[in-house]
Amino acid sequence: MIYREAGDFKASYRADGQTFPLRLDRTAYWALLAVAFLVVPFVITDYWATSVLVPFLIYAIAALGLNILVGYTGQVSLGTGGFMAVGAYATYKLTTMFPDVSILIHVVLAGGVTALVGMLFGLPSLRIKGFYLAVSTLAAQFFLIWLFNKVPWFYNYSASGQITMPERTVFGVLVTGPSTSAPAKYLVCLGFAVILAWLARNLTRGTSGRKWMAIRDMDIAAEIIGVNPLTAKLTSFAVSSFMIGIAGALFFAVYLGAAEASESFGINKSFLILFMVIIGGLGSVFGSFAGAAFMVLLPVLLKNVLVGGMGWPTDLAAHIELMIVGALIVFFLIVEPHGLAQLWRLTKEKLRLWPFPH
Amino acid sequence: MKLRFAAAVAAAMMAAGPAMADLLVPHLSYRTGPYAGNGNQYADGFNDYFTLINERDGGIGGEKILTPECETAYNTEKGVECYEANKSEAALLYNPMSTGITYQLIPKVAADEKVLYTPGYGRTSAKNGDVFKWVFNAPANYWDGASVAIKYLLDENGGSLEGKKIALIYHNSAYGKEPIRTLQDLSEKHGFTLTELPVDPPGQEQKSQWLQIRREKPDYVIMWGWGVMNQAAIQEAANIRFPMENFIGIWWSGGEVDVQPAGAAADGYKSLTFNGVGTDYPFYDDLKTHVIDPGKASGGGQFVGSAVYSRGVYAALIIGEAISKAQELAGTPQINAAQLRDGFEALDISEERMAELGLPGFGQPIQLSCENHGGAGMARLQQWDADTGTWSLITDFIQPDAEVLDPLIAEDSAAYAAEAGITPRCG
Numbered sequence: 050m051i052y053r054e055a056g057d058f059k060a061s062y063r064a065d066g067q068t069f070p071l072r073l074d075r076t077a078y079w080a081l082l083a084v085a086f087l088v089v090p091f092v093i094t095d096y097w098a099t100s101v102l103v104p105f106l107i108y109a110i111a112a113l114g115l116n117i118l119v120g121y122t123g124q125v126s127l128g129t130g131g132f133m134a135v136g137a138y139a140t141y142k143l144t145t146m147f148p149d150v151s152i153l154i155h156v157v158l159a160g161g162v163t164a165l166v167g168m169l170f171g172l173p174s175l176r177i178k179g180f181y182l183a184v185s186t187l188a189a190q191f192f193l194i195w196l197f198n199k200v201p202w203f204y205n206y207s208a209s210g211q212i213t214m215p216e217r218t219v220f221g222v223l224v225t226g227p228s229t230s231a232p233a234k235y236l237v238c239l240g241f242a243v244i245l246a247w248l249a250r251n252l253t254r255g256t257s258g259r260k261w262m263a264i265r266d267m268d269i270a271a272e273i274i275g276v277n278p279l280t281a282k283l284t285s286f287a288v289s290s291f292m293i294g295i296a297g298a299l300f301f302a303v304y305l306g307a308a309e310a311s312e313s314f315g316i317n318k319s320f321l322i323l324f325m326v327i328i329g330g331l332g333s334v335f336g337s338f339a340g341a342a343f344m345v346l347l348p349v350l351l352k353n354v355l356v357g358g359m360g361w362p363t364d365l366a367a368h369i370e371l372m373i374v375g376a377l378i379v380f381f382l383i384v385e386p387h388g389l390a391q392l393w394r395l396t397k398e399k400l401r402l403w404p405f406p407h
Numbered sequence: 408m409k410l411r412f413a414a415a416v417a418a419a420m421m422a423a424g425p426a427m428a429d430l431l432v433p434h435l436s437y438r439t440g441p442y443a444g445n446g447n448q449y450a451d452g453f454n455d456y457f458t459l460i461n462e463r464d465g466g467i468g469g470e471k472i473l474t475p476e477c478e479t480a481y482n483t484e485k486g487v488e489c490y491e492a493n494k495s496e497a498a499l500l501y502n503p504m505s506t507g508i509t510y511q512l513i514p515k516v517a518a519d520e521k522v523l524y525t526p527g528y529g530r531t532s533a534k535n536g537d538v539f540k541w542v543f544n545a546p547a548n549y550w551d552g553a554s555v556a557i558k559y560l561l562d563e564n565g566g567s568l569e570g571k572k573i574a575l576i577y578h579n580s581a582y583g584k585e586p587i588r589t590l591q592d593l594s595e596k597h598g599f600t601l602t603e604l605p606v607d608p609p610g611q612e613q614k615s616q617w618l619q620i621r622r623e624k625p626d627y628v629i630m631w632g633w634g635v636m637n638q639a640a641i642q643e644a645a646n647i648r649f650p651m652e653n654f655i656g657i658w659w660s661g662g663e664v665d666v667q668p669a670g671a672a673a674d675g676y677k678s679l680t681f682n683g684v685g686t687d688y689p690f691y692d693d694l695k696t697h698v699i700d701p702g703k704a705s706g707g708g709q710f711v712g713s714a715v716y717s718r719g720v721y722a723a724l725i726i727g728e729a730i731s732k733a734q735e736l737a738g739t740p741q742i743n744a745a746q747l748r749d750g751f752e753a754l755d756i757s758e759e760r761m762a763e764l765g766l767p768g769f770g771q772p773i774q775l776s777c778e779n780h781g782g783a784g785m786a787r788l789q790q791w792d793a794d795t796g797t798w799s800l801i802t803d804f805i806q807p808d809a810e811v812l813d814p815l816i817a818e819d820s821a822a823y824a825a826e827a828g829i830t831p832r833c834g
Binding site for chain 1: 436438439443447476477478480482483484487488491492494506507510511514515517518519530531532579580581582584585587588605607608819822826827828
């Protein structure tokens with residue numbers, strides 16, 4: 050009744066092909082962006098920035114990147130943690146070597162470095178598929194972490210092997226380091242998340258996205274109709290790693306401020322992000338955000354409810370939290386194997402008919 | 408979801424807000440994950456000491472000490488979340504019990520002006536108070552530990568380690584990497600060869616490292632392990648029949664839970680310690696009367712007197728002493744973090760004071776100052792007796808080698824000062 054397409058006429062192909070064909074969706078999208086950019090920065094607290102929104106946005110970027118590879122191109126990767134580490138260490142090396150260059154440029158360059166590394170490890174995907182590819186990307190994960198532990202050049206020979214982010218400013222405002230204000234951290238991450246989501250959305254509905262999906266659906270058929278698997282797979286690895294690299298760079302520079310390879314970017318991180326993609330919905334930009342929200346926000350919420358609200362002992366709460374999150378994952382996957390994005394799609398379909406379903 | 412979340416967080420914040428008359432020491436603990444075995448005991452000791460002070464003396468200077476727990480699972484992201492969640496005006500001090508989290512918090516506490524106390528762990532060069540204004544790591548740090556272990560071995564070998572082979576098996580993280588630089592310098596000074604064997608966290612898997620030990624036959628093995636890594640290492644050492652008396656762990660590798668799984672094979676294993684162990688102190692009589700018997704013991708009191716529990720007690724004791732010193736200096740029982748920091752810098756715990764607290768000979772005398780945030784850094788060795796299931800202290804406190812450590816600390820803290828733009832303040 051309220052959510053409907055009646056009266057929403059399209060007069061051009063351009064209008065018909067837009068991301069949000071319904072006027073209500075468009076309004077909601079712009080309203081959300083307006084709130085995110087114009088309202089939230091003024092009310093955000095340190096706790097909300099550091100523990101809730103910044104990790105959510107960074108994980109959403111990483112999930113977006115992985116979604117391009119796994120969801121759109123059908124190449125399973127378990128190397129996400131390793132690629133995030135590449136982004137983090139690249140930022141660290143670049144910003145300590147060229148402290149005068151803006152950190153935002155370094156973050157993008159770090160994404161570029163990760164894209165190159167990702168393409169290198171993506172080469173085997175031309176020959177191997179499925180589980181075998183997963184295993185070879187697992188090798189990338191272990192190799193990269195080992196490398197960052199082993200070669201002291203990467204961590205500037207610090208005694209503990211930790212990398213620590215120095216203070217950096219953008220237009221005179223501190224964006225990294227301990228004295229960074231909550232809005233600054235939040236806005237940097239939000240900016241990157243919005244731009245990359247926009248990029249991902251437009252790439253995936255253009256030529257390259259269609260090639261990726263053709264490869265995903267049936268690689269031999271795709272090859273016969275003229276899709277070059279070499280370029281399709283490698284561009285997918287490059288774009289995916291680029292985003293994951295930026296997520297890793299922000300994770301280290303803006304969110305944590307200090308990191309060590311095996312603790313911050315271990316195999317657990319790869320699994321966590323893969324879960325986000327699967328739970329959020331393979332092949333969906335919205336799903337990446339939904340999955341990240343589910344995996345990042347839910348544990349924090351549960352912790353606050355169980356320990357803060359109900360006064361449970363912390364260990365009991367931590368165990369119950371694991372069980373609840375685990376049970377919910379199983380529940381969601383049984384009820385809707387295509388993830389939260391599909392759930393959202395169905396809700397919208399039903400809303401269009403409401404209150405008069407056939 | 409967003410709304411409910413906001414409501415929950417608001418509720419949590421209200422619930423966590425302490426009554427204004429209390430002193431707040433947020434307790435970042437871990438009772439889950441691969442390090443829970445040790446983390447549980449430490450957290451219980453930490454809580455029980457303050458429970459005793461609150462129950463018996465009504466707090467310190469009439470102020471009750473609150474230690475609301477926050478679960479970190481030894482994970483830096485959760486640690487940062489816990490730090491932010493508890494970062495109210497009233498929060499005085501953090502003791503995160505994790506070197507990784509400590510590295511995250513060192514710059515943050517300087518910006519937020521909170522005290523960070525890392526007894527026996529964390530960044531070693533924080534001993535230099537000239538640079539690390541808000542961080543304290545008394546009574547001993549990792550480089551002290553490394554040096555004491557080597558000094559002990561020197562004693563064992565009639566003053567020379569020339570031509571000996573020593574292997575360091577370490578947790579491949581900021582924690583485990585801390586002693587490497589010191590041990591490298593010491594190996595040059597004393598002429599032993601050092602083999603470094605990293606074990607990837609959490610550390611159940613260390614077959615290949617022990618295979619290498621079996622092949623290279625080092626004279627001694629030194630371990631920097633934590634959580635499941637300790638148990639696995641001691642079990643592996645037993646499997647290859649490495650002589651246990653030549654196997655020395657850092658203080659974090661010296662708990663009952665670490666040696667018990669290996670059973671009789673762990674007999675003779677040695678570890679460093681900077682505190683006494685067991686319940687043979689008058690302190691435990693009070694603890695029994697005021698905390699354990701009324702059923703107020705943290706975690707049900709099952710670990711009372713264990714080695715790691717004792718370290719938790721010791722950490723709480725030093726914090727308690729610093730609080731009372733700070734109250735004395737500030738002239739008010741209601742102190743803030745900056746006053747507590749001053750209290751730490753004026754801290755002076757003598758042997759007599761330890762006896763007054765019911766723990767004679769439990770720890771070394773501690774005297775801190777503006778420059779020295781780490782104390783004397785002495786440690787002693789304990790040895791495991793598998794038959795009786797107890798640790799026994801086998802040496803007195805050993806002084807670390809200042810000749811090697813001081814330049815290293817100066818160098819590392821100068822590097823940090825340059826990186827973070829800090830000017831020395833004590834001079």
